[in-house]
Amino acid sequence: MAETALRHRGERVAGLTLGQAFAAAASVLRQAGCETPELDARLLICEAAGLTHEAYIARARDEVAPEIAARLDASIGRRLKREPVSRIIGSREFYGRSFLVDPNALDPRPDTETLIEAALELVERNGWQKRPLKLLDLGTGTGCILITLLAELPQANGLGTDISAAALALAAANARRLGVATRASFIAGDWLDAIGGEFDLILANPPYLAASEIALLSREVAEFDPRLALDGGPDGLDAYRRITARAGQVLAPGGRILVEIGATQADDVAEILRGAGLRLDEAIGIRPDLAGRPRSVMAGV
Numbered sequence: 001m002a003e004t005a006l007r008h009r010g011e012r013v014a015g016l017t018l019g020q021a022f023a024a025a026a027s028v029l030r031q032a033g034c035e036t037p038e039l040d041a042r043l044l045i046c047e048a049a050g051l052t053h054e055a056y057i058a059r060a061r062d063e064v065a066p067e068i069a070a071r072l073d074a075s076i077g078r079r080l081k082r083e084p085v086s087r088i089i090g091s092r093e094f095y096g097r098s099f100l101v102d103p104n105a106l107d108p109r110p111d112t113e114t115l116i117e118a119a120l121e122l123v124e125r126n127g128w129q130k131r132p133l134k135l136l137d138l139g140t141g142t143g144c145i146l147i148t149l150l151a152e153l154p155q156a157n158g159l160g161t162d163i164s165a166a167a168l169a170l171a172a173a174n175a176r177r178l179g180v181a182t183r184a185s186f187i188a189g190d191w192l193d194a195i196g197g198e199f200d201l202i203l204a205n206p207p208y209l210a211a212s213e214i215a216l217l218s219r220e221v222a223e224f225d226p227r228l229a230l231d232g233g234p235d236g237l238d239a240y241r242r243i244t245a246r247a248g249q250v251l252a253p254g255g256r257i258l259v260e261i262g263a264t265q266a267d268d269v270a271e272i273l274r275g276a277g278l279r280l281d282e283a284i285g286i287r288p289d290l291a292g293r294p295r296s297v298m299a300g301v
């Protein structure tokens, strides 16, 4: 079965150098309409050869060993079926750290880094760096939000929840991998239903796609991200209504809730927060991403 994905398209890997195999793989992915063929090919060849990017550049003239050719071919075959590169290699970078990913949780997205920036800005503004903060991450998935903040804020502790037990197992593995397991707990639950106590910061990147948007998803997302992580109900806002209804009861005095939103949802989510008796944070409020689209909303009691 080795080399089928490349050979079927007139490309062979055995006998080529790593650099030539990269060019062949990128060409196959480009012809298949992948959006970032060079980047994908580079990540897949580094993974197949067990090389960092720097080592790959240094060894680009080495001949490809047969077992590396077979691994590269298998992963190109998976990519041609639209499986995301992160899923093929089993990890994804988020805010400078490498998270394990699997079919049970959303692949961490760069958009969600906006949430991290807003949270860290709040901590700095309030002088909370030395305070033993309590964080709550609802719908934690891979754990990328909670774990990143625990890594950035060594004095913080946090609870991550999800309705998916399999996602929680992945998040716990990521907490161990990234050295924050002693400050992170994970429990299964339906949004805030079973949560008690007081938290300084509640975070959530809930499923927020409307039914009309689900129908338009790329194959990479529709076939490989869990539906539970995407589907926000008929208008995409179900989870915000559920979460905000109880958020005020579990916020510590001066605490904040910070949610990621879809680019067109700022007004609706702000209205839902106000309807639940929460006020938009005066300084951080609605936060845009690098492209200027509103991507997170912060509010307090």
Ligand SMILES: C[S@@+](CC[C@H](N)C(=O)[O-])C[C@H]1O[C@@H](n2cnc3c(N)ncnc32)[C@H](O)[C@@H]1O
Pocket (backbone or CB within 6 Å): 105, 106, 107, 108, 109, 112, 138, 139, 140, 141, 142, 143, 144, 145, 161, 162, 163, 164, 167, 189, 190, 191, 205, 206, 207, 208, 228, 229, 230
């Ligand atoms: C958009 S994903 C976000 C994952 C992760 N926090 C991130 O930012 O990459 C939403 C998460 O919410 C979880 N979820 C969906 N419905 C839920 C519910 N009723 N209660 C708790 N979590 C839920 C999903 O399993 C999924 O992990």
